[in-house]
Amino acid sequence: MLLVSAPILGVPEKAALSKVIDSGWLTMGERVRAFEQAFADMHGAQDCVAVGSCTAALHLILHALGIGPGDEVLVPSLTFVATANAVLYVGATPVFVDIESADVPLMSLAEAEARCTPRTKAVILVHFAGYLANREQWQRFARARGLHIVEDAAHAPGLREVGTFGVAAAFSFYGNKNMTTAEGGAVIARDPDLLDRIRQARGHGMTTGTHQRLNSRTPQYDVTMLGFNYRMDEMRAAIGLVQLQNLQEWNEIRRILVVLYRRLIADHCPAVTVPFSEPRTSAYHIMPVLLPRYAKRQDVIDELRTQGIQTTIHYPPVHQMTLYRELYPGTNLPRTQDFAQRELTIPLHPQITSPVAEAVVSALATALKSCAQTGTAA
Numbered sequence: 001m002l003l004v005s006a007p008i009l010g011v012p013e014k015a016a017l018s019k020v021i022d023s024g025w026l027t028m029g030e031r032v033r034a035f036e037q038a039f040a041d042m043h044g045a046q047d048c049v050a051v052g053s054c055t056a057a058l059h060l061i062l063h064a065l066g067i068g069p070g071d072e073v074l075v076p077s078l079t080f081v082a083t084a085n086a087v088l089y090v091g092a093t094p095v096f097v098d099i100e101s102a103d104v105p106l107m108s109l110a111e112a113e114a115r116c117t118p119r120t121k122a123v124i125l126v127h128f129a130g131y132l133a134n135r136e137q138w139q140r141f142a143r144a145r146g147l148h149i150v151e152d153a154a155h156a157p158g159l160r161e162v163g164t165f166g167v168a169a170a171f172s173f174y175g176n177k178n179m180t181t182a183e184g185g186a187v188i189a190r191d192p193d194l195l196d197r198i199r200q201a202r203g204h205g206m207t208t209g210t211h212q213r214l215n216s217r218t219p220q221y222d223v224t225m226l227g228f229n230y231r232m233d234e235m236r237a238a239i240g241l242v243q244l245q246n247l248q249e250w251n252e253i254r255r256i257l258v259v260l261y262r263r264l265i266a267d268h269c270p271a272v273t274v275p276f277s278e279p280r281t282s283a284y285h286i287m288p289v290l291l292p293r294y295a296k297r298q299d300v301i302d303e304l305r306t307q308g309i310q311t312t313i314h315y316p317p318v319h320q321m322t323l324y325r326e327l328y329p330g331t332n333l334p335r336t337q338d339f340a341q342r343e344l345t346i347p348l349h350p351q352i353t354s355p356v357a358e359a360v361v362s363a364l365a366t367a368l369k370s371c372a373q374t375g376t377a378a
């Protein structure tokens with residue numbers, strides 16, 4: 001089965017893991033620190049905090065900003081549920097905002113304006129599929145209303161612009177991301193005080209970590225805030241250090257594959273549209289396409305599956321999940337809903353070759369032809 005995404009792991013990762021085991025120090029040691037510094041360097045930041053997941057990163061950011069009950073945070077619904085969950089974790093209210101259009105499925109600035117209230121404290125921008133939101137426009141919007149911008153950069157590691165939109169950015173190193181540590185995440189925040197609060201909250205609110213105490217004269221520590229256990233361990237950091245060395249090259253291969261896919265789809269499946277038709281900075285995390293309205297998506301999925309090609313959907317809208325429907329009934333986001341009904345994500349990862357991309361598009365063309373012949377509707 002050709003998977004939508006697949007991690008690239010090999011001898012260097014195995015060797016790095018082996019060294020951790022030989023070292024006898026398994027968590028929050030030198031490798032975590034080295035990974036933090038290397039990840040920050042790649043993004044032109046002074047420092048960053050490595051954590052257990054992007055979900056933890058988002059939670060820590062909102063927590064450190066003091067966002068809580070009574071506050072509202074603007075979020076897209078076209079995202080993974082973790083974006084909105086992080087807002088609920090701090091007791092605030094996620095306010096779902098529609099996308100701009102089917103071509104630009106990023107949070108709409110006009111819709112965000114319309115949903116702002118005196119309680120709005122922050123906006124979480126998701127760089128959907130790796131494509132960056134318009135930084136200057138969002139900064140103007142946030143400045144005018146005194147809002148914090150938080151980036152959910154799960155799809156966009158490796159771009160210098162990421163982490164410069166607002167107060168902080170959250171990254172994911174989950175197994176299907178552009179680089180992986182199996183589970184893992186990171187926070188970039190340019191304000192050192194904010195980053196310090198996040199670092200402390202990551203480890204139970206303790207004033208020093210175990211590794212720091214090893215190198216200090218006193219075993220004492222204090223707890224000065226309610227924190228969490230959102231630590232990253234040395235095995236993950238060791239894998240991350242290896243993966244990071246390849247990230248730029250892998251992102252470039254993704255870019256080339258997306259150019260190829262766009263050309264092949266235009267030639268062989270003209271009824272299929274590919275979002276982000278205008279050039280835009282991207283880490284090319286996934287390859288979303290929009291099926292024509294006459295196509296029955298499940299039939300297309302089934303046809304591709306019989307040809308050994310996995311596809312997925314990004315995303316079933318968060319506001320339509322049972323939990324969120326029950327919490328916030330009556331939310332209606334027509335552009336998000338239409339996009340989510342027609343979207344299909346085809347495989348994109350650096351191990352895909354040109355003939356494989358051609359086979360995917362040819363299978364898509366065959367599936368669409370049979371939909372057109374049977375006249376099935378979505």
Ligand SMILES: Cc1ncc(COP(=O)(O)O)c(C=O)c1O
Nearest residue numbers: 053054055080082154172173174
């Ligand atoms: C947009 C987005 N935000 C947040 C997350 C959560 O990441 P993690 O699994 O590292 O907590 C994901 C993961 O899929 C994601 O795609």
